Amino acid sequence: KQEVTQIPAALSVPEGENLVLNCSFTDSAIYNLQWFRQDPGKGLTSLLLIQSSQREQTSGRLNASLDKSSGRSTLYIAASQPGDSATYLCAGCPAGTYKYIFGTGTRLKVLA
Amino acid sequence: SAVISQKPSRDICQRGTSLTIQCQVDSQVTMMFWYRQQPGQSLTLIATANQGSEATYESGFVIDKFPISRPNLTFSTLTVSNMSPEDSSIYLCSVGLSVHEQFFGPGTRLTVL
Numbered sequence: 001k002q003e004v005t006q007i008p009a010a011l012s013v014p015e016g017e018n019l020v021l022n023c024s025f026t027d028s029a030i031y032n033l034q035w036f037r038q039d040p041g042k043g044l045t046s047l048l049l050i051q052s053s054q055r056e057q058t059s060g061r062l063n064a065s066l067d068k069s070s071g072r073s074t075l076y077i078a079a080s081q082p083g084d085s086a087t088y089l090c091a092g093c094p095a096g097t098y099k100y101i102f103g104t105g106t107r108l109k110v111l112a
Numbered sequence: 113s114a115v116i117s118q119k120p121s122r123d124i125c126q127r128g129t130s131l132t133i134q135c136q137v138d139s140q141v142t143m144m145f146w147y148r149q150q151p152g153q154s155l156t157l158i159a160t161a162n163q164g165s166e167a168t169y170e171s172g173f174v175i176d177k178f179p180i181s182r183p184n185l186t187f188s189t190l191t192v193s194n195m196s197p198e199d200s201s202i203y204l205c206s207v208g209l210s211v212h213e214q215f216f217g218p219g220t221r222l223t224v225l
Binding site for chain 2: 036
């Protein structure tokens with residue numbers, strides 16, 4: 001059974017720092033991977049999608065990469081801002097399915 | 113992308129009652145999903161809502177407890193039946209677009225007393 005772990009579970013950093021969030025899958029056979037942001041009590045906002053033929057994606061200050069051989073993904077946030085404070089979730093779609101399995105999340109707090 | 117709305121946004125219900133949550137998408141989509149997010153937890157897939165046929169439920173979820181309708185390609189409902197406090201969660205619908213990218217609705221926050 002595929003399980004997804006995110007490290008760290010929580011993170012508090014001063015504004016301006018660059019940071020890395022980690023996501024790992026017990027089964028490395030991941031077809032697509034998405035990173036989401038969730039604000040308290042809200043739905044999920046899609047940040048980045050790494051498709052099966054890709055290894056990384058960038059959007060603004062965000063960069064996500066996927067190493068399929070190891071089943072690991074990282075989300076890099078450059079020059080963090082207080083507005084980045086949220087929970088970040090990674091989700092993988094195993095090969096042969098269309099269903100995403102979600103990680104445990106990283107709660108990020110960026111201090112002004 | 114897709115714009116997804118859910119109704120209600122939140123509700124407080126008495127145990128033993130049922131609540132129907134609506135999900136509306138601004139375009140026709142093949143794949144719609146319902147998730148549950150229990151307090152402090154990540155998302156768990158309840159079922160895939162299939163247009164014109166019964167929903168496909170994940171292990172641990174049954175139709176009697178979570179009946180789902182999908183009358184067309186833009187709309188679905190999830191009913192939480194015979195509720196107990198353990199059903200207090202955020203319920204989210206999502207849609208899968210081409211290349212299987214998923215987009216989520218704003219969620220329905222349910223509290224059962």
